[in-house]
Amino acid sequence: MFPVLETERLTLRQITDQDAEAIFSCFSNDEVTRYYGLENMESIEQAVSMVKTFAALYQEKRGIRWGIERRNNKELIGTIGFHGLAQKHKRAELGYEIIPAHWRNGFASEAISEVISYGFASLGLKRIGAVVFTQNKASNRLLVKKGFQKEGVLRQYMYQNGIPYDTNVYSILKSNE
Template identity: 50%
Template structure:
């Protein structure tokens, strides 16, 4: 399967390649980005290369798809959005996203997530998209609610980060609700 390229008014969602390692490092070495990500901030560029290799392998294995969010105006890679735990036979996945803080509060993640949701339901014929957020990550779960996701509940101690187990909320959007 060829890597799907998605386009919106302001964004191009494309495959993340090795030549994007500096941008991936910049994103994931930022403590504001990784605060609710479930992992420590990167300290070495090699970690970005390993992440890109993992994105590529998981896509080839049909286990996930991770797009780079490219700002059309500058062609800059400003974040990522993707599908984790992609289970085509079960018609479900989980969505996740991140963005450089200088691009926050511009509707970029909403725009990217809407394009990916459309792709999931129209092209992959999925039935369910879930999302997991830290309970403190208010901006993320408000975004999900605005996009039609429903809060299902809390997963206690679900993500281990910063030497402690953190509670998370789980949200979902199912195809019949999306098509309304």
């Protein structure tokens, strides 16, 4: 059964076909995709496909992706979760995005705290990594604030619209939490 997580203001829940419109509005926005390594979505079909990808990630135990929903109005404002889940090595990579209209409200921070706790307590992870475009100042700051340590720079690691970008690599270890 897909785990539902609750915070003070958010419900982290399974993403369904009904969320395709919100997923499309998020991933067709330049402000969201510019540091994502993903070209803008151009059709709702691409959003439906992403929903299926998230479902497969969980079914195949390669990761888990939650929809970030505001508890007060049930609005989906982004997604968060783990990919590259390697149970044998007790590690996963964290990824997330929030629709720009909801930036600077602490929602990403709230969701990250809950997901990290879940990763360590329920998935038995010992290491959670994150890879972030060096130019993504807000996300770089947020990860450090949440206790992640910068491990280095991966040069020309991700392509966005055909252009290579450097990324910072971070991790948080269960022993640091």
